[in-house]
Amino acid sequence: MNGDTADLGCDATRELMAELAAGVGPAEDRAAALRHIAGCADCHRELESISFVADELLSLAPEQEPPSGFEDRVLARLGPRAPRRLLWRRTRVAVALVAAIAVGAVTVWQVTSDDRRLAASYRRTLQTLNGRYMTARTIAAPDGSMAGRVVAYQGTPSWIFITLAYGAGAGPYEVRITTRDGREERLGVLDVQNGSGSWGTTIDMPVAGIAEVRLSGTGLPYLSAGFGARRPA
Template identity: 45%
Template sequence: MAEPSGCGQAREAIPELAMGALSGEERAAALGHLADCPACRRELEEATRMVDALTSIAPAEEPPPSFESRVLARIAEARRPSLLRRLTPYLATGVVVGVLAGGFVWNATEADRRLAASYRTTLEVADGRYLTAAALYSGRELAGHVFGYQGSPSWLVFTMKKAGGPYQAVLVGVDGTTTDLGRFTLTGRQRSWSTTVDQPIGRIAEIHLRRADAPDMVAGFHH
């Protein structure tokens, strides 16, 4: 395997990456390099440990007395399948990897397994951020999936079972507003498309894929 290049640029980016402060494009570029470079991954781990250590110095402060009971009530209320369990089938196939590594085309190849390493690092760095998925239906037929990542910026990635289009992606918010996310066409082996979104992922009710010759394909997000 060729010697990975771009260590210099990645090292520049690592402190901000560990702090979760890097923008989408820079983050994608750095993660792309990290996937191939164990030395930079170790650097990132070290930097993440530093960030953890710094996080721990915030002064402790007792919350209001009802805090504990309110947390327990929320947990009792929220007893439903966890996001992680809902995501597990997708994680196992490595589909989500594409989103985090920059949204390029996903193929079930060895590259996936290499990228899985960067995916794990990303989750570690972005721990606690929102990551979710919704099935995309054409009528009653499963047409693909939409993955949502809450970060800065937030991302959506579409993975489709078949090439096709053109599609116009439209976001429907929980407040009923619609936002045009752009158009895409998938040809040849390309099965995915991604975009950044301004809205928090938690405010998305549905994603529609409009097409000329048939009703919208729809993915419903249940938060």
């Protein structure tokens, strides 16, 4: 394997996929393969799918309860450092927020009349729906482009609605939600034709608890929409 910047090529790169997925192997080989993958969409997809399989294999390991007191020992190690950093971070955010509000309040009041009208309209809509808030996220395609949008509504009931317009694929997408505490839930199926489709459903979890909405289907590109930082942040 050469250590210079010459392109490794697809065949040689794919020989190294398993080691790349497992994060092992000589550093220079991996660097050469990653250089090739950075400029090769086919090998990039290949590595993604092989890495997915390798990661999923780990979940097959048999569960086993740790020795008694394990949880306490872990929590003792987590304990001393988190709160100070968190408190300091929150304090800095709060101070910055108050300062920004104080400086900008008058100006904002003068120049944001349109925004205030929009906010009033939004509040009236939520009151009519008996809801608390609504939020939207873009859905990312494997190439990083926007594949669609997901709207999530917190109310009674809460619901999500998805619109897609990406590629020219056809078939069913499995729609799944990952929650911020790590649970995964299958919501249903979104059918696409010529890459387009829309679908919605009620959800029995708070919108604030959503970490990610994921769409996967045989022969269809993997799509996902992140809902912000996980807890704990």
